Amino acid sequence: MREEKRGGWSLGLAGLLAPAALWLGLFFLAPLLxxxxxxxGTSGVYGGITLGFNPANYLKVFDPLYLEIVVRTLVIAVANTxxxxxxxxPLAYFIAFRGGRWKSTLILLVMIPFWTSLLLRAYAWVVILSGNGLANRLLQFLGLTDEPLNLIFTTKAVMMGMVYSYLPFMILPLYAALEKFDVRLKEAAHDLGAGRWSTFWRVTFPLSMPGVIAGSILVFIPSAGEFVIPNLLGGARTVMMGNLIQQQFLNARDWAFGSALAVMLAALLLAAILFYVRRVGAEKLEGV
Structure with a gap:
């Protein structure tokens, strides 16, 4: 009877997992392979590709021109994180410990940017930072500048747009980790003579590491593959790997090199995340 029950449970579990496995296989694993x-492969002169074994696509990534873009992408992604x-x-800390009855409202305000498209939010920054935009008008109104500043199509503009877009991905995991924090631990630390900063660095921050790790991963991965924000706010001056991959597939029609760049980016992200988790400690991911 137990064997039949176990078999029934196994069959039922397989039935539940089959749709998800089929979906991931068709739309994730198959495109990845x-x-x-x-x-x-080898790209044709007018597009298309011939499958084979051509490692020169990966060696091309180490060209100084492309290597500079790879380094710039990683630097911007780390800086944004x-x-x-x-x-x-600080914002997640305030909401968790000082939010009171306004916690739900504050979390709702953090999530409001998700209600609009990333493309619309990026275009909003174009309006703000353009030569005749709100930022330059405000600076001229306050008498800080006599003429419009070059705020758009710079690395700083890309950073502002990316921080604005991905900040909620950091706040929400941090809030979830801090919300579970036992306030009695802080009280015990104070009773033992620890000051506010000492309590924060030795008690609060270590116990919030699951949120720090989760938030860092959620921000770093899409930042490294971002191409919409650099395209609109950075232009040709701030090309990242996402833009380069897009150009290789749509403009240069070099599908082989574009695919090699995509595989290299995925490998770099995986290596960076594994290194980060191993350094911090995988056990601290529990409860994320």
Whole structure:
């Protein structure tokens, strides 16, 4: 009887997992394997690709021109993650410990940007930072500048747009981790003579590491693959790997090199995340 029950449970579990496995297989694993196969192919002169084994696509990534874009992408992604952490942690801390009856309202305000498209939010920054935009008008009204400043199509503009877009991805995991925090631990630390900063660095921050790790991963991964914000706010001056991959597929029609870039980006992200988790400690991901 138990064997039949176990078999029934196994069959039922397989039935539940089958739709998700089929979906992931068709729309995640199959395209990933196709891109991997394309990365070793040879692109035609007028588009198209011939499958084979051509590792030169990967060696081309180490050209100084493309290597500069890879380094720039990683630097911007790391900087965006750090800025989101520096801005998001105090806000999440305030909502968790000082929000009171306004917690739900404040979390709702954090989530409001999700109600609109990323493309619309990026275009809003174009309006704000353009030569005749709100930022330049305000600076001239306050008498800080006599003529419009070059605020758009710069790395700073890209950083502002990315921090604005991905800040909620940092705040929400941090809030979830801090909300579970036992306030009695802070009281015990104070009773033992620890000051506010000592309590924060030795008690609060270590116990909020699950939120820090989750938020960092949620911000770093899409930041490294971002192409909409750099395209609108950075232009040709701030090309990232996402823009380069897009150009190779749509403009240059070099599908093989574009696929190699995509595989390299995925490998770099995976290596960076594994290194980060191993350094911090995988056990701290529990409860995220």
């Amino acid at each position: 196709l891109i991997l196969a394309y990365s070793f 750090l800025l989101c952490l520096l801005i998001g942690y």
